[in-house]
Amino acid sequence: MLKTLLGAAAPAKPARGVLPSSRDNPLTIEDGSLNATRRQLAQMLLRDLLRNHGIPLQWIECQMQVVASRSRGSGMTMRLIIKHWDERLMNYCYALQSALVADITRFEPQASEWLHSIAWQLEVAETCPYLTLPEKAFWLGPAKPAPSPTPIARPPRVHVTPIPAVAPMAPISPTPPAAAVSAAAAAALDVDLATPVAPPAETAQEDDALKDLERLFLIRDQALGVPLADDQAAPGYEATQPSAP
Structure with missing residues (x-):
């Protein structure tokens, strides 16, 4: 009767002398x-x-x-x-x-x-x-998404622009040295560059110094081909001036 009410069979007893493992x-x-x-x-x-x-x-x-x-x-x-x-x-x-x-x-x-x-x-x-539950509005609002895994940082790709080929430049003729220009100017004026020019005396008057400068400028202008003014005479052909006392 107990087996019928409980719906389960009684566990089987192990054989005598055999212990269950x-x-x-x-x-x-x-x-x-x-x-x-x-x-x-x-x-x-x-x-x-x-x-x-x-x-x-x-x-x-x-x-x-x-x-x-x-x-x-x-x-x-x-x-x-x-x-x-x-x-x-x-x-x-x-x-x-x-x-x-x-x-x-x-x-x-x-x-x-x-x-x-x-x-x-x-x-x-x-x-x-979080020890207490939040209000109703908390659950009605949108849920915050979970943070996505951080991607592995990769170095940015560098775009290298090729440098265009540059045509070779034409050779530049060297500038004649100043000595050559001075020699050419001296040859045109028939001036001997080897002859040193005596420096003016320290006791020369101021007007004599200005005249010497003007004469040098005239020689330079003539060597460079600058035309002379009407009231200017070529170097060496100036009017005779009386000497200073």
């Missing part, structure tokens, strides 16, 4: 059992995942519990306990869960048969700044 019992998680090995695998993969992505190990704790389901039979459920509040961690909880399940499946291909569910638990009362 904890590894064969799916409802135990004792050391040496298959569930204990699965718990160690999940905890080890979680630590590796956090370490590889730079997340502190003390932020998340992994606990495994044995469960029994009528539809799926006996198995285990994973509970991830968040010990530290960080908004970045909240934004990437789903990505962390997906990566952890992928790592477990890589080591245990039949993980979908015994891993029934994954639960999250928050124990961040001391570190979470």
Whole structure:
């Protein structure tokens, strides 16, 4: 009658002299059992995942519990306990869960048969700044999008403009030196450049000095082909002037 009301058969008793093995019992998680090995695998993969992505190990704790389901039979459920509040961690909880399940499946291909569910638990009362719910208007407004990953900065492409070819310049004839010009001017005037010109005496009058300068300017102008004025006489043909007393 009790079997009919409860709808379950009484567990079979082990044979006399045979002890049940904890590894064969799916409802135990004792050391040496298959569930204990699965718990160690999940905890080890979680630590590796956090370490590889730079997340502190003390932020998340992994606990495994044995469960029994009528539809799926006996198995285990994973509970991830968040010990530290960080908004970045909240934004990437789903990505962390997906990566952890992928790592477990890589080591245990039949993980979908015994891993029934994954639960999250928050124990961040001391570190979470949001301890009360906001008003209704907060939820009616648009949600702020999560920050996109920062792209890798690449150096800008530099466009180099080719320099056009420059035609070679024609050679410039050298300018005749001043000595050659002076020699040509002296030859035109029949003046001996080797003969030094005696400097004027220090006692010369001012008017004599001006006359000498004018005479030199006339010689220069004649050498350069500058025509003389009507009232000017060629050098050497000036009117005779009485000498100063």
